[in-house]
Amino acid sequence: MPHNLLIIEDDARLAHMVAEYLGQNGFTVRHAPDGLTGLALLSSTPADAPVDLIVLDLMLPDIDGLEVCRRIRTLPSPVAQTSLVMLTAKGDPMDRIIGLELGADDYLPKPFEPRELLARIRAVLRRKGDTPAERESQILSFGTLSIDRDARIVSVGGKPCELTSYQFDILVTLAERAGRVLTREHIMEAVRGRELDAFDRSIDVHMGRIRAAIEADPKDPRRILTVRGVGYVFARQQD
Known part of the structure; x- marks a missing residue:
């Protein structure tokens, strides 16, 4: 269709x-x-x-x-x-x-x-995710945070979080590699399929939106941490 x-x-x-x-x-x-x-x-x-x-x-x-x-x-x-x-x-x-x-x-x-x-x-x-068969059915869970990759639904404490499709994929990219520090370039390339332009900081904008959706206090994030001068890391710890 x-x-x-x-x-x-x-x-x-x-x-x-x-x-x-x-x-x-x-x-x-x-x-x-x-x-x-x-x-x-x-x-x-x-x-x-x-x-x-x-x-x-x-x-x-x-x-x-x-x-x-x-x-x-x-x-x-x-x-x-x-x-x-x-x-x-x-x-x-x-x-x-x-x-x-x-x-x-x-x-x-x-x-x-x-x-x-x-x-x-x-x-x-x-x-x-218009072809669900191409995606794994595994649900990623981190305490109260749940990421359903098939349904493309993110929830915290059972309440759905509003994310764009691009922001969802950024979150999945980080969550699948929990504990690993990812550069902005790595994240952009993994999600969009191309390297980040030298002065392109759109990934930071998206990260702010994701934090606002999943963090209890976006100004003091516990799940997605900034590694100064490098990039971001999704924390392993549970709630």
Whole structure:
């Protein structure tokens, strides 16, 4: 069954080109020319044909992409967990950081090659776990923290934690290697399949979001510890 994508982009020519290219590669694509139309389409999508991923432009004529992203993440589940790739202005890292903080799974600076967008989309969907048979059924447990890799659910004390698909995979990468110090580059390469750019600190943004979800006190973390000058380590100790 083809994946359903929603492109929220005010540049009609670019949207048509991207939709045509993605359609040729097996995706069903809908287009919204502005943020409010995109939110309306997303909210009215039938449950038996959900949107699998949103391609969201940062600069829109009515409300900007950051606000659209924020509103999407406040919608009822499972719509709020829809994967999202944000299109950002080239050379503006602050927009990328804010987008990641709001819950975007990945970003792609403009201008871009459609082939790279396709690769990013496939990578995000693959991380989301659309083929459960490819994933182990083991549940990782650390005291009150439970990580179900098949269901892609994280809970603390039985209460589910809100994480994007990318943040879930970062957590799994760390938890599977509990007690081992991982560099930022190692984490990014393991999750995204490429090395971290020299000045890319988006992994730190995601780590902050993960801590906010699973730590009793994110400012004094006990599960995910920072190793200054190196990276991060998932602590072995139980609650």
